Amino acid sequence: MASQQTSPNLHCAAIDLGATSGRIMLGHWNGRRLALTEAHRFPNAFRSMGGHDYWDLAGLWEQIVVGLRKAVALLPPGAKLASVGVDTWGVDHVLVDRRGRPVYPTFAYRDRRTQPGLKRLARDRAGLARVYAATGIPNVFYNTSLQLAESVTRHPSLRDLAVRCLFLPDYFNFLLSGRMANELTIASTSQLIDVHARGWSDAALAHFGVPAKWFSRPVLAGTRLGSVNGIGLDFLTGAAVIAVPGHDTACAYDAMPAAPGGTDLFLSSGTWSLVGFESAAPVLGPDALAARISNERIGDGRYRPLTNVIGMWLLEGTMKDFASRPNDDAEWTALIAAAEKLPAPSALLDVADPAFTNPASMKAAIDAQIKRRQLAPPKHLAAYTRLICDSLGRGHAEAKAAFERMSGRRFHRILMVGGGSKNRLLCQATADAAGIPVISFALEGTAVGNLARQLIGLGALKTIAEFRAQLAPTLNPIVYPPSRA
Ligand code: LFR
Numbered sequence: 001m002a003s004q005q006t007s008p009n010l011h012c013a014a015i016d017l018g019a020t021s022g023r024i025m026l027g028h029w030n031g032r033r034l035a036l037t038e039a040h041r042f043p044n045a046f047r048s049m050g051g052h053d054y055w056d057l058a059g060l061w062e063q064i065v066v067g068l069r070k071a072v073a074l075l076p077p078g079a080k081l082a083s084v085g086v087d088t089w090g091v092d093h094v095l096v097d098r099r100g101r102p103v104y105p106t107f108a109y110r111d112r113r114t115q116p117g118l119k120r121l122a123r124d125r126a127g128l129a130r131v132y133a134a135t136g137i138p139n140v141f142y143n144t145s146l147q148l149a150e151s152v153t154r155h156p157s158l159r160d161l162a163v164r165c166l167f168l169p170d171y172f173n174f175l176l177s178g179r180m181a182n183e184l185t186i187a188s189t190s191q192l193i194d195v196h197a198r199g200w201s202d203a204a205l206a207h208f209g210v211p212a213k214w215f216s217r218p219v220l221a222g223t224r225l226g227s228v229n230g231i232g233l234d235f236l237t238g239a240a241v242i243a244v245p246g247h248d249t250a251c252a253y254d255a256m257p258a259a260p261g262g263t264d265l266f267l268s269s270g271t272w273s274l275v276g277f278e279s280a281a282p283v284l285g286p287d288a289l290a291a292r293i294s295n296e297r298i299g300d301g302r303y304r305p306l307t308n309v310i311g312m313w314l315l316e317g318t319m320k321d322f323a324s325r326p327n328d329d330a331e332w333t334a335l336i337a338a339a340e341k342l343p344a345p346s347a348l349l350d351v352a353d354p355a356f357t358n359p360a361s362m363k364a365a366i367d368a369q370i371k372r373r374q375l376a377p378p379k380h381l382a383a384y385t386r387l388i389c390d391s392l393g394r395g396h397a398e399a400k401a402a403f404e405r406m407s408g409r410r411f412h413r414i415l416m417v418g419g420g421s422k423n424r425l426l427c428q429a430t431a432d433a434a435g436i437p438v439i440s441f442a443l444e445g446t447a448v449g450n451l452a453r454q455l456i457g458l459g460a461l462k463t464i465a466e467f468r469a470q471l472a473p474t475l476n477p478i479v480y481p482p483s484r485a
Pocket of ligand 1: 019089247308
């Protein structure tokens with residue numbers, strides 16, 4: 001009987017959108033092993049208009065459909081796509097009417113419209129402590145809470161005009177399936193979810209003046225939302241739409257082949273560096289708030305206390321000012337090799353500098369910080385690369401120290417996935433600063449986690465632990481021991 005459910009050959013498509021690139025990955029599960037094929041990859045960026053930054057939703061949807069067509073074309077003869085799942089970066093959302101039509105532009109999270117609200121909440125110590133106790137999410141410029149507060153204050157009529165607030169994965173799930181649902185992991189990035197429950201926090205909604213009617217009780221990852229029935233998607237008939245962890249970081253964490261016992265620290269390294277661990281309980285209190293620990297959720301409802309370090313955004317931004325920036329893998333390898341040969345920088349960057357959030361020129365923002373400290377800026381791209389990787393390494397190590405202090409745990413290894421896990425210099429700098437080995441999986445963690453949750457939703461696997469146990473032996477990790485251990 002079970003064999004009917006657990007067909008040994010399943011093909012699923014992961015729609016995995018990042019702030020700087022998106023991809024559609026085709027996964028093939030043969031009952032033991034997950035094989036990935038990249039069907040489509042495209043650059044992504046927010047668009048600026050009239051001094052504000054927006055996402056090009058229609059452009060993203062167009063790329064999703066192109067990617068799904070390519071994924072179907074890659075299927076073996078006679079095979080069908082069993083399911084699709086969507087994950088994206090956190091916090092951003094679409095306000096829609098009853099029929100799902102957007103009624104407000106989708107701002108990009110780096111837009112500066114939240115700055116006044118950010119500062120107001122930072123000054124209101126009692127209010128911030130209340131919001132943190134209620135949601136477990138610190139005061140960060142991109143939070144959905146600050147964004148929605150700004151939207152409804154500026155345009156009070158939105159309260160009636162908008163009927164639902166769908167986070168980006170929720171919105172694309174709606175375009176695919178026709179069903180409007182809020183998924184828990186992506187909802188937990190909003191600073192509006194009750195940290196002790198699975199629902200919305202009345203205290204946070206009231207604090208930010210956000211209408212509760214815009215949200216529904218979040219579904220857990222693995223929930224089947226329906227079958228693909230969206231306009232122009234006839235080529236996908238029969239495929240299920242499964243709510244995977246809508247938050248890309250939750251997907252990346254699911255893909256970590258962690259040792260049971262909780263002694264591994266996780267680092268998902270891409271545009272952001274997300275350093276954290278898995279926990280049955282949130283990490284709260286004044287120290288956690290001061291260390292900016294964000295208690296986001298795992299697909300099954302548990303917690304991922306993490307800190308957000310600025311990440312490769314620093315390097316991606318700096319490169320824009322250099323014509324010599326790498327264009328392919330060979331040029332990347334050459335740049336990293338050149339940076340490795342340089343002497344260690346005499347001083348590192350303060351990576352928490354708010355000037356790095358969304359500067360007109362990242363190189364100028366770095367130079368300004370260095371000059372303020374009366375030091376000389378780096379002379380060429382390799383020197384910036386070295387400075388950035390070493391500074392991020394220290395940022396990762398500081399996050400580890402804070403987690404150990406607050407959770408009472410000791411971490412023995414740092415598991416690293418994502419684009420940055422292919423960067424030798426960053427891996428080594430992290431191991432050196434943290435004093436423990438970095439295990440790099442050079443894995444598209446977000447897509448792998450997305451696919452794993454689809455397989456669970458389809459009944460082919462029971463738990464993430466079972467998936468990790470199957471995944472671990474198929475990987476060839478690179479170990480970076482700390483050089484001064
Ligand atoms: C990474 C990420 C981070 C989130 C940031 C903004 O892609 O999802 O987890 O803090 O983007 O949403």
